[in-house]
Amino acid sequence: MDRDHFEVLGLARAYHVDAADMEARYLALQKETHPDRFAKALPRERMDAVVRNTELNDAYKVLKHDIKRAEYLLKLEGIDLGEEKPQPTTGATKQLVVDAKLLMEVMELREALAEARSDKDEPKVEALTEDVQVRRARALQIVDEGFTAYEKGDKSKLDAIARALVSLRYYARFMEEVEGKE
Amino acid sequence: MAYSEKVIEHYENPRNVGSLDKNAEDVGTGLVGAPACGDVMKLQIKVEGGIITDAKFKTFGCGSAIASSSLVTEWVKGMSVDKAMELKNSQIAEELNLPPVKIHCSVLAEDAIKAAIADYKKKQLTKGS
Numbered sequence: 001m002d003r004d005h006f007e008v009l010g011l012a013r014a015y016h017v018d019a020a021d022m023e024a025r026y027l028a029l030q031k032e033t034h035p036d037r038f039a040k041a042l043p044r045e046r047m048d049a050v051v052r053n054t055e056l057n058d059a060y061k062v063l064k065h066d067i068k069r070a071e072y073l074l075k076l077e078g079i080d081l082g083e084e085k086p087q088p089t090t091g092a093t094k095q096l097v098v099d100a101k102l103l104m105e106v107m108e109l110r111e112a113l114a115e116a117r118s119d120k121d122e123p124k125v126e127a128l129t130e131d132v133q134v135r136r137a138r139a140l141q142i143v144d145e146g147f148t149a150y151e152k153g154d155k156s157k158l159d160a161i162a163r164a165l166v167s168l169r170y171y172a173r174f175m176e177e178v179e180g181k182e
Numbered sequence: 183m184a185y186s187e188k189v190i191e192h193y194e195n196p197r198n199v200g201s202l203d204k205n206a207e208d209v210g211t212g213l214v215g216a217p218a219c220g221d222v223m224k225l226q227i228k229v230e231g232g233i234i235t236d237a238k239f240k241t242f243g244c245g246s247a248i249a250s251s252s253l254v255t256e257w258v259k260g261m262s263v264d265k266a267m268e269l270k271n272s273q274i275a276e277e278l279n280l281p282p283v284k285i286h287c288s289v290l291a292e293d294a295i296k297a298a299i300a301d302y303k304k305k306q307l308t309k310g311s
Contacts, residue, residue, distance in 0.1 A: 082218030098215040106222045107213060110242040166217040173220035173242070 004076060005059035015070055015147030017063070026060045070143050071165055077155065079162045081169070099163060106170045113177060129178050136171045139164040185245050186279035192249035197256045200238040202226040207309060210302025212294040216286060221247045225294035227258060227266075229302055234258045234266055239294075246284040250274050250291035258295060267299055 006013050009025050031037075033053040038046040062068045071081050109132060116124035142164040146157035185193070201224075204211045208229050215222045221243030228236035237255035241248045253274055258266045274280075274288035 098217050103213045103215045103222055107224055110222065169217060169220040
């Protein structure tokens with residue numbers, strides 16, 4: 001009964017997708033399931049359409065976003081990175097253990113940023129930002145290469161992808177801090 | 183999300199922010215992170231005769247994570263290592279009135295103090311060898 005997001009959009013499970021094709025599929029299905037079309041339909045049919053429409057929107061929201069799509073694929077493979085906003089009931093779910101090396105790296109970067117900030121050392125803040133961008137690009141490359149292998153049936157890189165995705169979450173937090181977002 | 187008064191109080195006046203010498207024999211360091219939210223927390227203790235005489239933390243994360251680690255450093259100072267080992271995240275969550283979605287922040291603080299104690303104990307085992 002429950003279809004995964006890829007099935008909903010009629011796509012194969014893959015990280016590399018044709019964004020234009022995905023959007024076209026989304027728009028076509030959106031039209032097909034739009035509640036307006038079922039205004040005069042039987043209650044049962046109307047309910048079905050609402051369910052399919054919601055399912056479609058949920059799927060597209062995740063799949064159109066590169067990193068969310070990557071995290072979702074891992075989840076389908078049994079590796080859950082956890083919700084960004086954990087639900088109250090998920091307290092018992094196993095959490096991925098963060099690599100000690102990554103934690104040290106992140107702690108050093110965040111301390112350096114805090115220091116540069118308090119010294120009002122703008123060039124240093126910029127240098128750190130560039131540094132993190134480079135790390136980010138490297139992590140994205142690991143994700144890209146890992147999924148290229150995955151799409152050829154080789155699942156050996158999934159752990160490496162998971163680690164890269166976790167580091168991307170930390171780098172995103174760093175960038176938010178630079179941009180002053182809460 | 184509305185933070186409780188106690189969280190805000192710790193967030194605005196965090197206790198014991200800073201670092202201890204992580205290479206010192208009498209210092210234990212715990213470094214933990216929550217991949218889900220991208221928080222990172224460092225908690226350090228200085229131990230003399232089985233008693234925690236100083237504690238410092240550095241947390242980069244949300245207000246609840248900062249408050250949880252601040253509270254733990256405050257609590258463990260003057261506590262024996264064995265007693266500190268028994269600290270539960272539920273005590274932290276209760277003291278700070280953490281909402282269910284922020285319970286994981288208190289879990290992180292419990293993990294951090296346990297990791298710091300483990301690091302200290304490991305150092306004592308290898309001491310002088």
